Amino acid sequence: MYPVSELIKNLADQHGRNRHNLLPILQGVVEQEKYLSEYSMIEIARELDLPASEVFGTATFYSFLEYKKMGKYIIRVCKTITCSMKGKNQILLAIEDMLKIDVGETTPDGVFSLLQTNCLGFCHKAPAMLVNNEVYTDLTPEKVHDILNSYLKKQKEGGSHDN
C-alpha cells in the first residue's frame, strides 16, 4: 500500500500523463483506496496538469469511481428488472439486517459499504451482486450470509490481499 501521492505518481509513470490516461489512473487509485478523496483528485490534477474541476467532473460521471469514503468491501446489489423480479429486495433486507446499515451507508468499523447498481449481466442467475470485483449469483438470504461471513473472516485474519 503506497501513500496516495506515491501511488498516483507510479500510476502516471505506468499509464502516461495525457488526458486519455485519466481513467486508468482514477481506477488505480480507487482500486487501492476504495475512493477518490479531494486530496487524491488534486494530486492527480497536479500530476497530469489538468484543472482539478475536470478531474472531479470526469470522476463523478462514473458510478464505480466513488468520491465519498467507502468501506473495505463494497457490496453492489443489482436492482435492474430481472434481479428485482427474482428477489433483490429480500437480498437487500438480509444484508441490511446482518450489517445493520442501509443502502448508501458504510458499517462503523469500515468493513462493508452497501450500494445498489444496475444490470451486472447475470440475469439468468438472478439475483446477483458484486463484492468489490467478485460476482456472486443465484443469491438467497442464506447464501448472502455465508458470503459476507467469509469476508468478515478474511478481514479478521488480517487479509491484506483483497480482490
Add this chain to the structure above:
Amino acid sequence: MTISYQLKRADFIFKNQNDWEEVLSKSLKRTPQDLINELISSELKGRGGAGFPTGLKWKLTSEISESTKYVICNADEGEPGTFKDREILSMVPFKVLTGMAVCGHVIGAKEGYIYLRGEYFFLLPELNKVIREFDYYCKEINFDFTIRVFMGSGAYICGEETALFESMEGKRGEPRNKPPYPSNYGYMGKPTVINNVETLAHTYTIFKYGAKRFYDLGVQYSRGSKLFSVSGDTPKPGIYELELGMSLADFVDEFGDGDTKAVQVGGASGFLVPRKRFNETAIGFQGKLVGISLPTGGSMMLFNSSRSMFNVLDNYLEFFREESCGQCTPCRVGCQQLLKGIKAVKRGEKNTRYLDKLLRLTETMKLTAKCGLGQSVANSFSSIVENFREEMIY
C-alpha cells in the same frame, strides 16, 4: 396470417476456436477488398442492437486516407437482460481478437482496444493472458497489430459508440454530435471501426466458412444467427444461438413457463410484446416481413401473469433516469418527467389523460434526443402503456 418461421438453433459462436491461428493467417493473406466483399455478401448486421451492416462499416472506414486508425471492440454490455458478450469473451475470446485483427488489416489500423465494462473486471486476468498469446502470434507472423483492454467504470451510456470514445479519451462519457460518424472521426478524432463483441465473433465464422454458410441462416434482411440472452420467468434461462427471423410465438413456446404475459425484446431500450401479438412478431431487422420486425441486442426477458407491468416500466425508467448522461434536455428532463408521471398517475394524483401527454413526450424524445438512449425510451414506454394501460392507472 401467422408467420411460420421456426425456432432454429445454430451452433457457430461457441464452436471451437482452436483453429484461430489458421483463420487469422489465411485472412491476412487476402486483400482488404476481398474481405470486405465477403462481409457485405454475408449481410452481417451489428449484433449490439443498432444493426448497422458490418461490411459497409468496414468499407467506409477503409476508404478514409489517414495513417492512424483504430479498431474497437465494444464490450460495454449493459443493456438489462443481456449477458451474451461476457460469455463470448470467456469461452471464445480468440474469435473476437481474430475479428479485430482482420479488421485492422482491412482498414489499416495497427491498434485495437477492447472497451470492457467495469462490472466485468473479473474477466481481466484471463483475457489478458489470451491477449498476450495473441500478440505473440501476431509478432511471429509479422503482423503489426496490438490489442489492449480499456476498463470502463460503471456507465451504461458508454456503450454508445461516441460516448465510448469520449470515455477512452479520459472524459465524461457524453455522446457526440453525429455527423461526423466514427468512420471519419472516432477515437482521438481518427477513423475507427467499433463493433460489438458478438459481431466480431460472427466475422470469424464468416472468414472461416465463407459468407454463404452465414447467409443461409435466417431470413431476408436478417441473415445469420444471433445469440439470445434469455431470462425472467422461464425454466430455461441462459444463452442460446438461434437463427434470425423466428416468430415470437415459437420462441415463447420453447422458452416460456406456460403463462407468459409479455416478452421484452431488446432490453429496456427495446419493445414489450404482449401475448396477443406473439403470433405476428418476428425477431430480426427492419424489412418486409409480415407484422412487426424488431431489431435487438438479443435480450429476451419473459414476464408471466404474476408480474406487474407498472413495476416493470418503473424499473426501466429508474434505469434510464440514472444512466442518462444528462447532456440533452429531452432525455435528462424527459426521463424524470416520465418516471414521476407514471407514479403520479398510479397514485391517482394525475388524470389518466396525463398518460397521453407522456406518450407524446416520448415521441418528442424519439425525434429530438441526441443519442440512442433518449431516442429508445419511447420504445418500452409506448409498448407497455399502450398494451397494459389498465395496469398504469390507480
Add this chain to the structure above:
Amino acid sequence: MTEKIKITINGIVVEVNEGTTILDAARSAGIIIPTLCYHKDLCIAGNCRVCVVEIAGQKRLAAACATPCEEEMEIFTNSLNVLHSRKEIIELLLSEHNADCTSCFKNGNCELQKLASDYKILKQDFIRLVPFKKYSIDKYSPSIIKDDSKCIRCQRCVRTCAELQGINALTVAYKGDQMKITTFFEKPINDVVCSTCGQCINHCPTGALVERNYIEKVWDAISDKTKHVVVQTAPAVRVGLGEELGFGPGERVTGKMVTALKRLGFDAVMDTDFTADLTIMEEGTELLTRLKRALVDHDPEVKLPMATSCSPGWIKYMEHIFPEFIDHLSTCKSPQQMFGALVKTYYANARNLDPEKIVSVSIMPCTAKKFEASRPEMHSSGYRDVDYVLTTRELAIMIKQAGIDFMKLEDSHFDRIMGESTGAAVIFGATGGVMEAALRTVYELVTGRDIPFKNLNIKPVRGIQGVREATIRIENPLTEWAFLDGVELKCAVAHGLVNAKKVMDSIKSGESDYHFVEIMACPGGCLGGGGQPIPTNPEIRRKRSEAIYAEDAGMPIRKSHQNPEIIKIYKDFLENPLSEKSHHLLHTHYTPRERF
C-alpha cells in the same frame, strides 16, 4: 477553395459553402432558428435541442447548430413536428427551472423567458421538478452569485471558462437526473480557482449566474444626507451603457452617462480615466526604472518583462497559476483602486471633507473589480478605498429605477479635480489600449518626440487577435535616457486568459524576450468585460471597440502626461511618480494562491 452547395430551407433555395451548419445557412436566408446552448464565442455543444429542424428523408430531427449542410438537403424549420417538439422542449426546460421570473435578476433579459414568451407556453402540465432537488445558491463570492435552480445545463459557462479563459472553475458533474454544473467538490466559487472575471455571467442565458449586486447599498448611500457619495466611471462603460438603455451597440454615451449619474444623486461624478492617465505616469516610470536596472545596473534581480496590473481577473489568475511570476506584475494599482485611494485623501483635502463621510462608488464593466475592491490591502487611504462596485448593467437598472429617460438627456461634463482625461486613458477599455497609452507617454518622455505613428494610432497593438506583438525602436533619446539608444522595446498584448497563458508559457520557457506585456482577462479587453451588457458576441465587441477609438481620436489631449489635472496632482500632492506618497497610495502587492 471550399465548394458551394445548394440546399432548400422552407422552400427557399440557398447557396452556401460546403460544411456550413444549417443554423448559419438559415440565417443567411433570413430565417432565424432559436437556440439556447449555441453561442458565437464558443464551440458547438448541440445539447439543448431547441434548434432542431426537420430534414426531408430523415426520421429524426437534427440540431441545426451541429449539422452541416449537404448537397440538395431539404430543410424545414417550422414543420408541425418541429414546432411541437420545440414547444415541448421549452416546456421541459421550464419544468426543471425555478421559473419565478418576477423575483429574478435577469427578468427581462433571460433567453429562456424569451423563448417561453415567443412560443407562448401557456399550458405547463409537466410536474415541477425544482422542489424535488436539493438546490443551493452560492452567494459567498463578492463578485458572482450562482443559483442552481435556474440552470438549464446548456454548459455555456463551462465552455466559456474552459475555452475563453482556460481556468475551468466550473465543470459538469454527475450524470442522469443528478447532472449539474458545479465546481470542484461543489465548493463555493470563492474557494476554488476562479478569476472572478464574470465571463460566465456574460454567457449565461438565464439567471443562474449573475453578479453580486450592490444597488440597494448605493441607493442607501445616496439618500444618506450625511454622506458624500463620489462615483467614478471606467472607460468601457461609456460605450456599453447605451445598449441597456435603448441605443444600439457601440454608441458613445459619455455625456448622457454623466448627466444620468448627477440626476441619480451622486455628489461628485468623476472619471476613472483620470487615474488611468495617472496609472500611465506611474507604470511608465516603473517600466523605465526596471529597464535602467536591467540595462545599466545589470541587476540580476530585476523582473522583465513587466506586466500590466489593471485587470484584477488577470491578477487573480497570476496569483493562482503563475505565483512565481507575480513580481513581474507592475506594482501599480488599477485605475479604480488608485482613484479610491485618492478620493479619500487628495480629493477629501481639496474639498475639505471628512474622509469618513465619503462613500466611494465605481461603475465598472467588470465583476472582478468587485473582488478587487474587497481585497484586504486596498485600504491605503485609511479606509476601504472603493466601497461599492456596480457593473454597467447595475447602473442601467438604477437609471431605469430613477425614471430617467436616458435617450433624451443632454450631455454634461465630469466634475473637477479628478474628472479630466485624455485619449490615452479612454483606450484602456480596449485590448491593447494600456500598451498604446503607455508607449505614447514613455516614448515622448525618453526621446522628447511623438511616437512615430500617424495620429499617434499605434496600429500594431490594436485588433482582436489573441496575442499581438510590437517592437518599438528607440532612437536618439534625450541624454538622460541615453542607455536606451538603439534598444528595441519588445511588447506583447493578450486578451482572454487562455491567451494570457500562451504569453506566460513563452515567458516561462524563455522562448520570448519581451520587455512589457499587457494582459486583459476578458476577450476584447474591458469592453467585453463580465459586467457589460448581455448579450455579447464578436460583432458587438467590434462596435464597442470602434467607439472607444473614435472617442480617443476626438479628445483634445491624447497623451496622459499632458493631462492638466495630472500635472496638478503631482505638483500639489504626489510630487513625482514613484514618490513615497505614490508608493503608499497608488502601489500595491500581490498574494500567491493555491494552484488547485
